[in-house]
Amino acid sequence: MWTKPWLIVFTLAISLSSFAQHRNFISLPAARFSTGDTAAWALSSYNDGHWKQVRTGHVWQEQGYDGYHGCAWYRIHVKIPSSLKNSGFWKDSLRIFLAHINDVDATYLNGVLIGKTGAFPEDEGGYVSKWPAVREYHVAVNNPAIHWDEDNVIAVRDYDGGGSGGIFMGDPYIDMLERTDGLDITMPVDEIKYGKNGMATQPLHIHNRFNTPVSGTLEYKDHTVAVQLPAYGQLSFALNVPDKEGISYYYRFTEKGSGLQVYHQQAFPYILTPPVSLVPRINSAKVYGVRPGSPFLFKVAATGIKPLTYHIDHLPSGLALDTQTGIITGILDKKGSYQTVIHVSNAKGSAVQNFVIKAGDTLSFTPTMGWNSWNCWGINVSAEKVQSSAKAMLDKGLADHGWNYINVDDGWEAPARAADSSIVTNSKFPDMPALGSWLHQRGLKFGIYSSPGPLTCGGFLGSYRQEESDARTYAGWGVDYLKYDWCSYESIADTSLEGYIKPYRIMQQALRKQNRDIIYSICQYGLKDVWKWGREVDGQSWRTTEDIEDTWESMERIGFSQDKLQAYAGPGHWNDPDMMIVGKVGWGENLHASRLTPDEQYTHVSLWCLLSAPLLIGCDLDKLDDFTLNLLTNDEVLAIDQDELGSQAKRVSANVWVKDLADGGKAVGIFNMDTTRRTISVNWKSLGLDDYHVVRDVWRQKDLGVLQSSFTKSIAPHGVMLIKLIK
Known part of the structure; x- marks a missing residue:
């Protein structure tokens, strides 16, 4: 519909889809490659004929360099014709786009440094990862480093501090930079204002990042506006949008003179979850595990108009309830299954729920629910940022819906251990025990991160040969959860199954010696079918x-x-398909709204709950928008994940997944995997589900009527219909 000769498509994220080539771009699909590090490799005169060739856009682990960490070089040979310069409109700069590079790079054009992102280990201040930043470097057209109509060498020095390494997640290219490349045009979902009249207001911002004026025409909805942006100038507009499914909106900027366009269309993030009732509702899981003798901490999750008052019948000896906060603390000395009843009341009414406390060897009877720092802060995490997210979990009501873990991922470790070899924190975490205590006082659990190898994925100290010392330290800090990430251990492990199990067994034994329950999250990416042995090493979950x-x-x-x-x-052992990717994410810098469409986000949350997956939010909770809050606070959806039967859904047909529930019902996800809206029909009898009576729309929290022989629903592209069948 919007056909133009040179279309530039932008999305609103720091991602490869944020950048698109202009006409006559030069693709850079391959490079010569060598591990190691020699300064002469930056020079165009160096003879790299004996180097191996690799594909750009793919990590080197996929190309015969599995397990390699450290420095490596790419050398890309390319002829840059002057016709490329002549084809541009602005004729100011050449753009060299290199996709993502993990983790630090210095990039040279014919021996001249044209860009650097991050810091190498030998730099002042030490190694600083910039994963997953996109590398795009600009070179003025009159720079003598460019050899027009001749062969050029783009040499990329890449340092990988752990995990995957190299140029990846995109297709590198060269083209001419245009003025439109400096435009950031955004419709941020966290600034949407949802009204009570079925309408919402969506702001649109346009920002010129370049030191040169830009003029043209901006079209959005049914408006056309002449725009003149000075250097670094900004403008804002407002769109009124219906708050309902199936609405999309767009903008299109056309630069005067060149005709180049910036165009984007996105689906409106519509709200399905009904408002929370003023009457109390208890949202906690119905069963909780603890080991005898370990400190007990559990916060009853409940919604309703505040203040709420809490009471528990048959609370076992050794435990105490704070009736104003719903926080249960104490110690259970004896094994057993304790049947209790939770009561929550307020001025509008009361709620009751049976609650079983099981004191024994099993923890995590239901999957973990909480927040992890990695997907938003990466190694730039700090105590201040963690505390900010914890406050948001409380203030925005997430804790009232069952979210309770606050997990500090990589980046908290000091560069050296203490004199007694104990692990210590860096300056970003001045008092880790105080942070844990602060969380516990509010009923939240405290998680931390390490690696069985010498270094973590971010290049910080791991726990190799210090497992018992670290486990004691974690217990002393009040840690309730440990994510143990494979990373640099791959350079130590032998290739046998036992070689992969060994480091996790060592830390298991160290954790077991502590007088504290610490959830053990095994993070090693499914190697050696971890799901077959993770339970043997006390893993409560495994990636x-x-x-x-x-x-x-x-x-x-x-x-x-x-x-x-x-x-x-x-119960007690869960498959973990990784953290959630809703809200604002960024892995350290330049947070952006999730690139998933609203329908894809509904699918994401629905599928993870059907899978009984650990639910770890990865976004910045302090900047949580209304749509994402809606995704994360639908109690009927979350109850599917937290169902005490602990069953994982099965795929019963191409589009349908079914999960058994403790009350005898079934949770059913009907997914549209296509890129266009589809009408999908489900025959209940053919799936063996015809003995149920009521069909309930879980996201909308409303009954759809009596079960018929089949169910037909029009479902959005990559969307879902999540229903419950009730006997």
Whole structure:
């Protein structure tokens, strides 16, 4: 519909889709590659004929360099014709786009440094990762480093501090920079104002990042506006949008003179979750595990107009309830199953729920629910940022819906251990025990991160040969959760199954010696079928896949690949398809709204709950928008994840997943995997589900009527219909 000769498509994220080539771009699909580090490799005169060739856009671990960390170089040979310069409109600069580079790079053009991102270990201040920043470097057209109509060498020195390494997640290219490339045009979802009249207000911002004026025409909705932006200038507009499914809106900026365009269309993030009732509702899981003799901490999750008053019948000896906060503390000395009843009341009414406390060897009877710092802060995490997210979890009501873990991921460790070899924090975490105490006082759990190897993924100190010391330290700090990340251990492990199990067994034994329950999250990306042995080393959860990204391709590949793992999930042990990618994410810098469409985010949350997956929010909770809050506070959806039966959903047809529930019902996810809206019909009898009576729309929290022989629903692209069948 919007056909133009040179279309520049922008999305609103720091991602490869944020950048698109202009006409006559030069693709850079391959490079010569060598591990190691020599200064002469930056020079165009160096003879790299004996180097191996690799594909750009793919990590080197996929190309015969599995397990390698440290410095490596790419040398890309390319002829840059002057016709490329002549084809541009602005004729100011050449753009060299290198996609993502993990983790630090220095990039040279014919021996001249044209850009550097991050800091190498030898730099002043030491190693600073900039994963997953996009590398795009600009070179003035009159710079003698460019050899027009001749061969050029783009040499990239890359330092990988752990995990995957190299140029990846995109297709590098060269083109001419244009003025439109300096435009940031955004419609931020966290600034949407939802009204009570079924309408919402969406702001649109346009910002010129370049030191040169830009003029043109901006079209949005049914408006056309002449725009003149000075250097670094900004303008804002407002769109009125219906708050309902199926609405999309767009902008299109056309630069005067060149005709180049910046165009974007996005689906409106509509709200399905009904408002929370003023009457109390108890949202806690119905069963909780603790080991005898360990400190007990549990916050009853309940909604309703404040203040709420809490009471528990048959609370076992050794435990005490704060009737104003709903926080249970104490110690249970004896094994046993304690049947209690929770009561919550306020001025509008009361709620009651049975609650079983099981004192024994099993922890995590239901999957963990909480927040992890990595997907938003990466290694730039700090105590201040963690505390800010914890406050938001409380202030925005997430804790009232069952979210309770606050987990500090990589980046908290000091560069050296103490004199007694104990692990210590860096300056960003001046008092880790105080942070843990602050969280516990508010009923929240405290998580931390380490690696079985010498270094973590971010290049910080791991726990190799210091497992018992670190476990004691964690227990002393009041830690309730440990994410133990494979990373640099791959350079130590032998290739046998036992070689992969060994480091996790060592830390298991160290944790077991502590007088504290610490949830053990095994993070090693599904290597050696971890789901088959993770339970043997006391893992309460184990990662089954590589890291997730905020794209449909990543989420679809990871989430829908779990259908063969049902037998390995259950109370106390869970398959973990990685953290959630809703809200503002960024992995350290330049946070951006998730690139998943609203419908894809509904699919994401629905699928993770059907899978009985650990639910760890990865966004900045302090900047949580209304749409994301809606996704994370639907109690009927979350109850599917927290169902005490602990069953993982099974794929029963191409589009349908079914999960058994403790009350005898079934949770059913009907997914549209296509890129266009589809009408999908489900025959209940053919799936063996025809003995149920009521169909309930879980997201909208409303009954759809009596079960018929089949169910037909029009579902958005990459969308879902999440229902419950009730007997």
